[in-house]
Amino acid sequence: MKTTKYSDLLVIAICTLTLISPIYGQTPTVNVLAPAQLNLMPVPASVQIQTGRLPIHSSFNVAVKNYADDRLRAGIARMLTRLAGRTVLTLPADLATDEGAATLVVQCEGAGEIIPSLSENESYTLEINDSKARLAAPTVVGALRGLETFLQLLEGDRDGYYLPAIKIQDQPRFPWRGLLIDVARHYEPMEVLKRNLNAMAAVKLNVFHWHLTEDQGFRVESKKFPKLHTLGSDGLFYTQDQVREIIAYARDRGIRVMPEFDIPGHSTSWLVAYPEIGSAPGPYKIERGAGIFEPALDPTREQTYKFLDGFLGEMAGLFPDAYMHIGGDENEGKQWDRNPQIQAFMKEKGIKDNHALQAYFNQRILKILQKHHKKMIGWDEILHPDLPQDAVIQSWRGPSSLAEAAKKGYNGILSAGYYIDLIFPAAQHYLADPIPADTSLTPDEAKHILGGEATMWGEWVSPETIDSRIWPRTAAIAERLWSPRNVTGIEDMYRRLAVVSRELEELGLTHEKNYGMLLRRLAASENTGPLRTLASIVEPVKQYRRYQMRPQTMLSPLTGLVDAARPDSETARHFTSNVDAFLSDAPRFTLYRSDLERTLAEWQTASRALGPMIDQSPALQEARPLANNLSAIADAGLEAISYLSSGSAPTTEWRQAQLARLDEAAKPKAALEFVVITSVRELVIAAGELPQLRSMTPAEWKKRVNTQATPGKN
């Protein structure tokens, strides 16, 4: 094997390292469509950049052509408010009366669907030249989508604001692009829902999946059964007027509102008011814990169906969407097993197990929904041969279970891979595809895959923190569901995500600004510097480990450091990338060296400053071990860099000691984990491997370093 000079291999080496980085779950592919200079997210179906630019002055105005209604005019007014806010220009308040005088002409052909629906045509074209922009769409919703693209095109330089000359033809890859918000575990006020609807519209999502009932809360007013919301919600529920307000607000933005009433499990809060439809006698109390609970509706009593006919009928009148979600997940049937009447019923009817009993229940519910002209949607568990073909399966299991259903002719949407409550990085969600490139589905079968939904389960989110759990990561999911399949460049996604994230702040989203607020509260001080440094390189533990490590109830404050810390640390991403480049610069080790040293020194300083801060703020006591780890991490990194730079090899003891300290630091504390440890471990191992360096090819050496650094996986 030929020995190559290290410096020649820089670019290749960075790519190789990227593959093993824990940030990225899959091989990034090259993004062939997103023009690198633009900040569009989701990337449109087709973009052609032209020469020239359309200046934006205070004379900027809009005309409508062919068709316009209140919804379109309101959408244009919102766009103008945001354009004015960003440019600080006072723009004309009224629409231009004639096309010739307008900077932007919005040509719309019709209202589109009266009630937002799966069959809405969301396509549009946008053409911009030096003097004019033309947005054309068959429907108002298509025009609204185009207005979001228009705003994302705004650029500025010394000559002022402008939009690049461009031709865009755009439509979504999937018709169902949703965000589930669980308002049952924690209630979310109206303004939280509204600002999230604004954010959804900004990234072209079109389904608000409103998870309204749970063991922990019943959040919608029922006029037929008022005890449901009065006894099941701690007073925190949406009135029917508020529901209508949200539906209208969503419709204004081209977003469907699909309610979910999760049955037969996840139903404790229903049974607080109506224990008689439960599978055990009760009494029931609103559940305060997190997890899977036993209470389930009794599927063997006619009273249950009479009740559900009444309630779901009432809700069918309240929610205009064609679909009604009945949940159907995670019913373990323990109450059923213990109820002799239920067991007798099963025996009598020849129902062989709980799965079959739930299928029987679903069949009865299906008839109720059909009576009320609703199509059924539920989680994986509802899939059953008797299910009609217009039902939809929402898959938390994954694309292959979805593909299986599709082969049987069932429609499905993907949520596995989009569980944003599990705190995985955007890159991981981004690469989850409802129809992966290697799909076994025929094109006709693939049509059954309608799209997907991000799921914001509500156990650990409050009105203060929910935005930071949804955004900006959900924008990457929105792109996956809208843009062509081959738009998969991770780096460019992150670049654009940062821009979109800022733009979402215009809409009232608090994902960015509440970070500082929570840190100020924890530090009990304006001066949060050291705490911010720590928080910037830790992330909440992934999956369901938070509850295991740091149990709380639904009544606990969500104001700890774990709540302030955010998923998908940008600081860690940059650090990782700098370490990769630095190691690829062997044996000189100069690339990014001073950046790395400065960063590591900042960690040391922060670690020292954190002690007194924690002393004064008992809420931070749980972070003390992290503060100590921070100094260990910084020391290890700085010493390793010093060895590498000087070319002198450390002792084996040093290496062992550092790795042991890093292993200790890698253990989560306060439900937080450092996300820079793999990189620091690479530095330590690389320093230890210095003597071997000259006898190996860079590829061999790098592989050796990486292999040894990865086991800890942090």
Added chain:
Amino acid sequence: MKTTKYSDLLVIAICTLTLISPIYGQTPTVNVLAPAQLNLMPVPASVQIQTGRLPIHSSFNVAVKNYADDRLRAGIARMLTRLAGRTVLTLPADLATDEGAATLVVQCEGAGEIIPSLSENESYTLEINDSKARLAAPTVVGALRGLETFLQLLEGDRDGYYLPAIKIQDQPRFPWRGLLIDVARHYEPMEVLKRNLNAMAAVKLNVFHWHLTEDQGFRVESKKFPKLHTLGSDGLFYTQDQVREIIAYARDRGIRVMPEFDIPGHSTSWLVAYPEIGSAPGPYKIERGAGIFEPALDPTREQTYKFLDGFLGEMAGLFPDAYMHIGGDENEGKQWDRNPQIQAFMKEKGIKDNHALQAYFNQRILKILQKHHKKMIGWDEILHPDLPQDAVIQSWRGPSSLAEAAKKGYNGILSAGYYIDLIFPAAQHYLADPIPADTSLTPDEAKHILGGEATMWGEWVSPETIDSRIWPRTAAIAERLWSPRNVTGIEDMYRRLAVVSRELEELGLTHEKNYGMLLRRLAASENTGPLRTLASIVEPVKQYRRYQMRPQTMLSPLTGLVDAARPDSETARHFTSNVDAFLSDAPRFTLYRSDLERTLAEWQTASRALGPMIDQSPALQEARPLANNLSAIADAGLEAISYLSSGSAPTTEWRQAQLARLDEAAKPKAALEFVVITSVRELVIAAGELPQLRSMTPAEWKKRVNTQATPGKN
């Protein structure tokens, strides 16, 4: 005169300098009551600190005694939520069933006033020892006030959270402590009002003065005259249900809601719908400008009074408060002068001038209000011999006009001095007293002075910026209106204000967090460092100069640097104080030298970095001259410090050149002004005076420096 060593005079010198600092309008007096270790604001009437502390654990719970109702229980629940949020402790959700087991016992004697009123007893006592806290109050509102004090007492150290052992007896100095929010110039959404009501309650304000109508908008739904809000509001108004929601929300917090319907002037938006009651034929359009406008109701037509009887009668049914504010300000009568019918009417009735005509109008309105069982309140202009003694004068003119009215037996509240829209520092508002120490009023006359109100006029505030214009400064006004007159220490006020400001964030206030957001939007970047440095030492121009310097309309975006920049720069206050100390350390000049040099160097760096940032962000173009000035200021300061430290005197040319550059920098740009220039000018002049230093006493020298530095007054 004896020559004293400079260093001996340090403390005195700082005090002397404070007197001339432009930040403080009046001589600060020593605060004799506020215990320096506590963060209470407003300072209670009587505080005795005891030995010991009450630890706060997750077992902390509350019992109620004697009287409790839903309002009290909700108040306790809100307190618990904030206590939990701050401590990250999961506290018991339910009240303790017996007093013995409770950490805090709330002993209340009765509901108090059913409708919040001027005669509400707001007093309470709070006693805390090692094992228990007892809050006692005659009314629920008194208990709510005490709960706020309780929360403000929370402290933390290595041993955990605790409250100090203490005895507090407290009641307000004035019964009327208000905040006017003008929602007419700019509409403010419900959540803005709610969070501000929360903040008001936190600092014990008790009147929300809801300025609902203006030339620029009619913001309340009228079912009798629906054209008023449909034509006069751009669709931005409060429904009557929303009004009731705000009234209930305020009442829950012991806050009165007093509506203002400003007549006969300030009424353009009324006349858009009903030109027939105007003094000129119309048609009228909603006013978009700022200033005083001509439209006024026609006081000579019976139709006007019939209309107002209908409308004010409807509002009297909607708003339960005893008072109704009829404005009455700034009607210049130009429409009256030009209307022959009005002139004929005046002649016929012997009404000699417009003032008399308005008095006639007020008399008619008074009868309408009396018919609807409301007491009248209006601005200074309504004062007239025929006014009944239960009316209230709200004074924008000042304490002496108020005292004059009081001598005639009229009740009054002070707003002059509390115009928070004028961007003066908190210290200035803080020292405005409704009954100054040198009052000429007898104790009986003084009883007519009911209190005061901060006024948030709405020309230049949006939902994004309004909190930063109200808070934290209004907390200082709240203290003036609640605490004993002799609580006037500026330094301690600012220390506590910073704590209260952070605590207000718990209630959803955005005054702190929207600062960063607006800067990010302006910079179109996460990295706002240099812009933040600039913004931290400029303030919006004071009084009404913003509109003169940088005219906008009510439809303009409020997202410029002037909107991001905040009143009462803390950075400037610290800089001023450091310069004072440094100069007092003559002739050594070592005190705070390195701090000052670091700060000035940071300004230099920021100035350089701002250029490229502004290039990319046209919205910042208007800030370019400020960026250039920043470098001139920093250079002048650094050079002056260098001369002073080295003891070598600069040339006269240097001094002249620097002062000229500072004079240039002192000119406001983009409606912003530097608030550090006086201090830098002192440095330059001091350097220039170095040769004279040895022949003068420190007092002489300092006086000489100050006298020469002040003329520019920036």
